[in-house]
Amino acid sequence: MPPGSLVMWDGSIWHSNYPRNIKGERVVIHITFSRLALRTVECYDHLDEKWLEGKPEELAIMLGRDDFLGHKDFSKGGAGGEVEKLVKTFTRARS
Numbered sequence: 001m002p003p004g005s006l007v008m009w010d011g012s013i014w015h016s017n018y019p020r021n022i023k024g025e026r027v028v029i030h031i032t033f034s035r036l037a038l039r040t041v042e043c044y045d046h047l048d049e050k051w052l053e054g055k056p057e058e059l060a061i062m063l064g065r066d067d068f069l070g071h072k073d074f075s076k077g078g079a080g081g082e083v084e085k086l087v088k089t090f091t092r093a094r095s
Contacts, residue, residue, distance in 0.1 A: 061092065
C-alpha cells in the first residue's frame with residue numbers, strides 16, 4: 001500500500017501483523033471504538049428545551065445538544081466556532 005494509505009475493516013479482529021519485509025517503520029493506529037464516532041443517526045431537533053426540562057443532563061448530551069459536530073459558523077474560530085463545545089465533547093470522550 002502507498003504511504004499515507006488508510007485501511008478500514010468491519011470490526012472483526014485483526015489476528016496478525018506479519019513481519020515487515022521492507023525498510024522503514026510500520027505505523028498502525030487501531031481505533032476500534034471511539035465515542036466521538038458513535039453519534040445518533042436520527043435528528044431529535046424537534047425535542048425542544050421544554051421537553052428536556054427535568055430530564056437527566058446525560059439525555060441532552062446523548063441527543064447531541066452540547067456537541068460541536070455539525071456546527072459551521074467558522075467566523076468565531078476553529079471547530080465551527082464552537083470551541084467550548086469541542087472541549088466538552090473531547091473531555092466526555094475520555095471518560
